Structure formats: structure tokens, C-alpha cells
Amino acid sequence: MNRALLVIDVQESFRRRPNWAAVSAPDIAGRAARLVAAARAAGDLVVWVLHAEPGTGGPFDPDLGHVRLMDGLAPGVGEPVLTKTSRNAFTTTGLAQLLTSRGIGEVVVCGIQTEQCCETTARLAADLGYRVTFVTDATATFPIEHRDAPPGRPLQEILADPATLPADQVIARTEYALAGRFATIASLDDLAPAQAPATGPEAAAVG
Template sequence: MSNLAIIVVDIQNEYFPGGKLPLIGIEKAAKNAAKVIEHARSTKDFVVYLQHESTDSEAPFFTPGSQEVAIHPMVAPLESETVLVKHFPNSFLETGLKELLDKQGIDEVVVIGAMSHMCIDATSRAASDLGYKTMTIHDACATMDLEFDDVKIPAHQVHASIMAALAFAYGTVITTSQYIE
């Protein structure tokens, strides 16, 4: 096993068509994430999944026990792979992720998943702040249109803004094909 880990964040049914928070480009992002995961498995890199779940059983999104909270079949974990449940955008907050990575001797992480403007951003920044060499694979991530102060921001601009900020100070941002090469 290497000192690199793939952190698969929230690629869950909730974000796909039929879910309550469908993301723009999630199918393409999940296909790329599946390629990254398969590559990691072939090179014996550590793969860990984060699964967002609400703490409220009546929550409108990520309801515990619902089909929507399940990890999407396109990126289904193997029985030998770890799945950590999280309740916050930052995958390190109250999940034991740091302790798990440290126990595995990990010093470099690759972040993929959803949503670019929330959990990918928070997780990538936290990983960098915790001292991990951090890489985000931008085409294995997806987001949604946002609105602020009556201004609608299309998903591609939201995504590009987040990736630009991550690349500026929090690590490397590359494509799936660049990573696999």
C-alpha cells in the first residue's frame, strides 16, 4: 500500500436524477470518480468513502436509512474499503478520517466527489491545513447552480471558482486523465 489515499466524498443517490438535490454533471463526475477509484485499487492506494447523513431522521435531505443517502452504485465501495459517515461539509470533522489516514501512513490525499462548493471545498482545505499534500480531481466533482443577492451563478462558474481557489493555495487541481497518467 502506498502513502496516498483517495477520499471519495458524498457520491450518493441524493445528488443524482431522482434525488432531492440533483447536481449538474454528476453522472460524468461519477464516471470519472469510478476511473480514479479503479486506478487506485490497481495501484494499491488506500480508498476511503465519506457518506453524508443528516443527524435528524426527519431531515428533507440525506435522511438516515433512506435510499437517497446510499453511495451510488457507480462508485460502490468494496467490502474491504472503509465508509465513514459524516454530518458536516468538512470530511475530517468528527469522522475519525485523520486518525484513519495517519494509521495508514498517508501523507497525500486525492479528493473527489460532491458538492464542489461545499464538501469538496471544505475537505480539500482541511486536508491541506492538516498537512496532507492535497490534490483535487476537478472533473470527478460536481455542483449545482447557486444564487446570492438575486444573482444566479451557473454550476460551471461555481465549480470553476472553487477549483481556482483550491489551486491557488490548497493543492493541485487536475483532470482524471492527468491523474491516471
């Protein structure tokens, strides 16, 4: 085992925010689960990371009970669960020490948000000397308002604003920034190929 899958912030907190309706991948939990299954089958370490903002009273405040994995995801026996308070998964956790103790030299990154916690984790991992694979379509993000936009606008107004950066452009910019510098860009099919539907006599026998 010298590779670890980092599942970053695929947590209920995001589903409690109004902008969840505009998320790029509503099925992100299922996408992450597919990667987890492939990692376990390959004998890779799976590391679960959650984000917490204690004392804020918002969806990332642990006291509200939403700092937990989305339905359909659960750590296996021996799979570490770390809680961070920084954007990247290293600074406020013992992730680096954990990976070193397990002899990990390569990390695979997936989760929420593409350009924030996932990208910053990939950048720092590369700086620390890890080989990094960034599974873009197993990350999710949201449209970003322009920095001069007034605060507190409803989601529909944000989405209608031509100055808002659409989620697909956010994702594309992350790929441009990471590729060839900090990470190898991969797809879900690259790491966890979908099984082809059965054909022939075996398929006819099903059901």
C-alpha cells in the same frame, strides 16, 4: 501506500433533489469509478465518505434510505466507509486518525459538491499537513442562487435568473481558491488516463 483517494458524497441523496437536473456532471459516479479503479491499481487506499443529516426528513436523512453510494460504486474489501454530518470529511469522522494509522501523507479529492464538501475537505486536509490533489472534473456541483433570492423557486426560474451563479463559474472559483494554496489541481485524465481505442490487427479481430 502513502496516498488515499477520498470519494466524497457520491450518493443517491443528490439524485433525489430537484436540482439534480442541473448538475454539472450527471455521470459523476462513472468518473469517480474511473478514479477508484486507478487508485486500486496503484495500490492506494480508497476511502468512501457519505453525508447524513439525521432527523431532517430530507434526502440526506438515513431513515429514508438514500444515504448510500450511487449505482455502479461499491467499496472493495478493506476500504473504509465513513459517514459525516459536517461539510468537510474530517470534523465529524475519524478520517484523520485513519489516515495517520495507514501512514497516508497525500490525499486525492473527488465527489460532490465541488465548492462545498470537496473544497472544504481539501482546505482542511492542507491545513493538517497533507499534500492534496483536487480532481476538478471528478467533482460535481450545481448553480447557486444569489443570497437575496427568494426561497422555494422552481429550478427553471433559478436557472433563468441572471443573478444565479452558473455551475461552471462555481467550479472555476473553487480552482482559483485552491490552486497554489491548498491543493494541486488535476484532471481525470492526469490520474486515470483513458485507454486509447485498439487499432491494427488486434482491433480487427475483436467481435
